[in-house]
Amino acid sequence: MFVSSIKHKMPEQxxxxxxxxxxxxxLGYDDTTAKAEASRCLQCKxxxxxxxxxxxxxxxxxxxxxxxxxxxxxxxxIKTKNNLPxxxxxxxxxxxxxxxxxxxxxxxxxxxxxxxERFAADYARARGRKQKVILPPExxxxxxxxxxxxxxxxxxxxxxxxxxxxxxxxxLHAPGGVLMYGIPEFRLPKEIVRQEIEELKELGVxxxxxxxxxxxxxxxxxxxxxxxxxxxxxxxxxxPHFMDIPGENLNGVYSANEFLTRVNLMKAYKFPEAGTPVxxxxxxxxxxxxxxxxxxxxxxxxxxxxxxxxxxxRSEEEMPARAEEIEHAKEEGVxxxxxxxxxxxxxxxxxxxxxxxxxxxxxxEPDESGRRKPVPIANSNFVLDVDTVIMAIGQGPNxxxxxxxxxxxxxxxxxITTDETGRTSKEGVFAGGDxxxxxxxxxxxxxxxxxxxxxxxxxxxxxxxxxxxxQ
Amino acid sequence: xxxxxxxxxxxxSVKLFVVQAPLIARKCQPGQFVILRIDENGERIPLTxxxxxxxxxxxxxxxxxxxxxxxxxxRLSAGDALLDLAGPLGxxxxxxxxxxxxxxxxxxxxAPVYPIARAYKEAGNKVISIIGAxxxxxxxxxxxxAAISDVLYITTDDGxxxxxxxVIDPLKEMLAAGExxxxxxxxxxxxxxxxxxxxxxxxxVHTIVSLNPIMVDGTGMCGGCRVSVGNKNKFACVDxxxxxxxxxxFDGLMARQKMYxxxxxxxxxxxxxxxxxx
Numbered sequence: 001m002f003v004s005s006i007k008h009k010m011p012e013q014x015x016x017x018x019x020x021x022x023x024x025x026x027l028g029y030d031d032t033t034a035k036a037e038a039s040r041c042l043q044c045k046x047x048x049x050x051x052x053x054x055x056x057x058x059x060x061x062x063x064x065x066x067x068x069x070x071x072x073x074x075x076x077x078i079k080t081k082n083n084l085p086x087x088x089x090x091x092x093x094x095x096x097x098x099x100x101x102x103x104x105x106x107x108x109x110x111x112x113x114x115x116x117e118r119f120a121a122d123y124a125r126a127r128g129r130k131q132k133v134i135l136p137p138e139x140x141x142x143x144x145x146x147x148x149x150x151x152x153x154x155x156x157x158x159x160x161x162x163x164x165x166x167x168x169x170x171x172l173h174a175p176g177g178v179l180m181y182g183i184p185e186f187r188l189p190k191e192i193v194r195q196e197i198e199e200l201k202e203l204g205v206x207x208x209x210x211x212x213x214x215x216x217x218x219x220x221x222x223x224x225x226x227x228x229x230x231x232x233x234x235x236x237x238x239x240p241h242f243m244d245i246p247g248e249n250l251n252g253v254y255s256a257n258e259f260l261t262r263v264n265l266m267k268a269y270k271f272p273e274a275g276t277p278v279x280x281x282x283x284x285x286x287x288x289x290x291x292x293x294x295x296x297x298x299x300x301x302x303x304x305x306x307x308x309x310x311x312x313x314r315s316e317e318e319m320p321a322r323a324e325e326i327e328h329a330k331e332e333g334v335x336x337x338x339x340x341x342x343x344x345x346x347x348x349x350x351x352x353x354x355x356x357x358x359x360x361x362x363x364x365e366p367d368e369s370g371r372r373k374p375v376p377i378a379n380s381n382f383v384l385d386v387d388t389v390i391m392a393i394g395q396g397p398n399x400x401x402x403x404x405x406x407x408x409x410x411x412x413x414x415x416i417t418t419d420e421t422g423r424t425s426k427e428g429v430f431a432g433g434d435x436x437x438x439x440x441x442x443x444x445x446x447x448x449x450x451x452x453x454x455x456x457x458x459x460x461x462x463x464x465x466x467x468x469x470x471q
Numbered sequence: 472x473x474x475x476x477x478x479x480x481x482x483x484s485v486k487l488f489v490v491q492a493p494l495i496a497r498k499c500q501p502g503q504f505v506i507l508r509i510d511e512n513g514e515r516i517p518l519t520x521x522x523x524x525x526x527x528x529x530x531x532x533x534x535x536x537x538x539x540x541x542x543x544x545x546r547l548s549a550g551d552a553l554l555d556l557a558g559p560l561g562x563x564x565x566x567x568x569x570x571x572x573x574x575x576x577x578x579x580x581x582a583p584v585y586p587i588a589r590a591y592k593e594a595g596n597k598v599i600s601i602i603g604a605x606x607x608x609x610x611x612x613x614x615x616x617a618a619i620s621d622v623l624y625i626t627t628d629d630g631x632x633x634x635x636x637x638v639i640d641p642l643k644e645m646l647a648a649g650e651x652x653x654x655x656x657x658x659x660x661x662x663x664x665x666x667x668x669x670x671x672x673x674x675x676v677h678t679i680v681s682l683n684p685i686m687v688d689g690t691g692m693c694g695g696c697r698v699s700v701g702n703k704n705k706f707a708c709v710d711x712x713x714x715x716x717x718x719x720x721f722d723g724l725m726a727r728q729k730m731y732x733x734x735x736x737x738x739x740x741x742x743x744x745x746x747x748x749x
Binding site: 251255 | 494498512514515539540554555556557558559560687688691694695699704720723726729730734735
C-alpha cells in the first residue's frame with residue numbers, strides 16, 4: 001500500500017484575508033481527507049505515540065475507527081481519556097508530544113494525530129453527539145476544583161465520570177481559563193470551548209463563576225464548612241511579568257494578559273457593540289517570542305495595526321513558540337526584530353507611548369536554561385517607532401490562594417509544591433497545571449489534572465474506609 | 472444573577488443599589504470592592520462596597536453615572552438583576568485604634584469612605600470627617616456620616632451647603648492649629664487625593680488613599696490597574712486599593728485613567744461634550 005510521506009494538508013484561510021478577521025485560521029479535515037490521513041497510521045502494536053500523550057489516549061485505536069469511517073466510535077475512544085478533544089486537537093504542540101514518537105515520522109512526516117483528534121471531536125459536536133455516562137446513585141464523595149482552566153476541567157471531568165459530585169469555582173465570569181481569555185478566537189473559537197464545557201456539565205459538574213477563592217471562600221472553609229472531601233487547585237500562571245524598565249506605565253503599554261483578556265474574553269474587537277475597549281495602535285511592538293507573544297501580535301494585526309513587531313532578545317532558533325504559530329505570524333505579516341532587547345519606553349507629553357528604545361544583542365555562552373545567553377552590544381541602541389507595547393515575557397503564579405491557605409507549601413517562585421500525584425503539603429489538597437509547574441502547555445495541565453483526579457479518588461476512598469473502620 | 476432589591480437616587484446622577492449577594496455579604500470588609508458586569512455584552516467595572524448586611528445577604532453599591540456602563544446601570548430598577556458580581560476583592564482596610572482619624576470623602580468618594588469611617592469609630596477612634604461636593608445637590612450620605620463621626624465638616628465648591636471651598640481646607644486648618652491627628656484616610660477624585668497628600672506631607676501625618684485605576688479582572692491577572700507606589704509597580708486590585716498617599720505617583724495614575732477617553736466618547740456618541748467628560 002502506498003503511504004504518503006507527508007501529512008494531508010489542512011485547508012486554511014489565506015493569510016491576506018485572515019490577517020484582518022477573527023475567524024478560525026485552520027479549517028479542519030473533511031471525511032475523505034480524515035480517512036486518508038488515518039490510513040497513514042501503521043497501527044504499531046507498541047504504539048510509541050501514546051507515551052507522548054500526557055492524558056494517554058489510545059491513539060492507534062481511535063485512528064483505526066476513523067480509517068474505517070466509524071467516526072463516532074473514534075470520539076468515544078478519545079473521550080475515555082480526554083474530556084476536551086476539540087480543544088486539544090487544536091492547541092496541543094503535537095510535534096513535541098504524540099507526533100514526536102510516531103514511527104511514520106522517522107522517515108517522513110508523522111501521522112497528523114492532532115488533526116485527526118480535532119476531526120473526530122468536530123464531527124461529533126456538529127451532530128450533537130453526547131456521551132452516555134452511568135453515574136452511581138450516591139456520589140463517591142464531594143470534590144472542589146479551584147480554577148476552571150484546562151487542569152481543573154480535566155480533573156473535574158475525570159472525577160465526575162468516576163462518580164464524584166464536583167463543584168468548580170472560577171474567579172472570572174466564564175469558565176475555560178486561558179482557553180477563554182488567552183488563546184485567541186482565530187486559533188480556538190470560544191463557541192467550541194463553551195460547548196465542550198457544557199458537555200462536562202452534563203456529567204454533573206457544577207461550575208460556580210465569579211467565585212474568587214481566597215476571597216469568596218478560603219480552601220479551609222471548603223474543607224471544613226462546605227463539606228468537600230478534597231480540593232484540587234488549578235489556578236494557573238496568571239500573574240503577568242513586566243520588565244521593570246522606564247516608561248512601562250505609559251498609556252499604550254499592556255501586559256499580554258490584559259490585551260488578550262480584553263479581546264478574547266471581553267470581545268473588545270466588537271467594540272462598541274461589546275462594552276470593553278482596547279487600544280491597538282498603528283505600530284505595535286510585542287516583547288517576547290512564546291506562543292502568547294505570537295497570539296498578541298496576530299491579534300494586534302487583526303485589530304488593524306499596520307506594523308507589528310516581535311521584539312526578542314535571542315535568535316529565531318531559541319524562540320519558544322510553536323513553529324506553526326511562528327509560521328502563521330510570518331505569513332500574516334508580523335515582522336521579527338530578533339537579538340533585540342528593550343531598554344526603555346519613550347512617551348510623548350500626554351503620557352502615551354511614542355517609541356521603544358532597544359539595544360542589539362549577540363549570543364554568548366549557554367546559560368542555565370541551556371540556551372545561549374544574550375549579551376547586549378555596547379552603543380547599539382536604536383528607537384523602534386511604535387505607539388503600543390505589549391509585554392509577553394511570561395507569567396508567574398497568582399498568589400491569592402497560597403496567601404490565604406495556611407500550611408500550603410510553595411517554592412521560591414511561589415508555585416505550589418506537590419508530589420508526582422499532585423498531593424500538596426496540606427491534607428486533602430491537591431494541585432496541578434501551571435500553578436505547580438509554571439507556565440506550560442494546555443495538555444500538560446490536563447495531564448496533571450488527570451493524575452490528580454486519580455490520586456484524589458484514592459485519597460477520598462481511603463479516608464472513607466478509615467472512617468468506616470473506626471466506627 | 473444578582474437581584475437589585477432596592478434603588479435610591481442620592482443626588483442627580485448618583486444612585487444607590489442594595490443587591491442580593493449573600494456570598495459577598497458574608498465575607499466583605501470595609502475597603503473592599505466588587506467587579507460587576509450588567510449583561511452579556513457588558514464590560515467589567517469595579518465599584519466599592521458602600522455597606523453590607525450579613526444577615527440579609529445584601530451589599531450596597533453607590534455609583535455616579537459618568538459613562539456608558541454606569542448610565543446603563545442607572546437605568547436598572549429594583550427587581551432587575553446584574554449578570555455578574557465578583558468579590559469581595561482587594562485588601563480590607565487596616566482597622567485598629569489609632570486615636571484621632573480624619574476621614575475625607577470627595578464627591579462619590581464619600582460612599583467608600585462611609586463603611587471605613589464607621590469601622591474606625593467602632594474600633595474606638597475619634598473620627599473627624601470632611602465630606603465635600605461641587606454643590607449641595609451632589610452631596611451624599613450626610614446623615615450617615617454625621618451619625619458615625621465625632622465631628623463632621625461639609626464643604627461645597629460653590630458654598631451652596633456647608634463651607635465654601637475644598638475638603639482640604641478644614642484639614643489644613645486643623646493641622647495648622649496643631650490638632651493631633653494620627654491618621655488621614657482620603658477617597659475621592661485623584662486630584663483631591665493628591666491635594667490631601669500634599670497637605671499632610673509636611674506634617675508627617677500618615678495618610679491613606681484608596682485608588683481607582685482602570686480595572687479588568689480585579690484579581691491580579693492583567694496589571695491594567697498598576698500604579699507606581701514608592702517607585703515600585705503595584706496592582707491596585709490585589710495589593711490595594713489602599714496605599715500610603717505619600718508614596719503614590721498620582722500624576723501617573725491620572726494619565727492612565729485617561730487611556731480610553733476617546734473610546735468612551737465614541738461609545739456613547741456624545742462627542743465628549745456631555746457632563747460626564749468634564
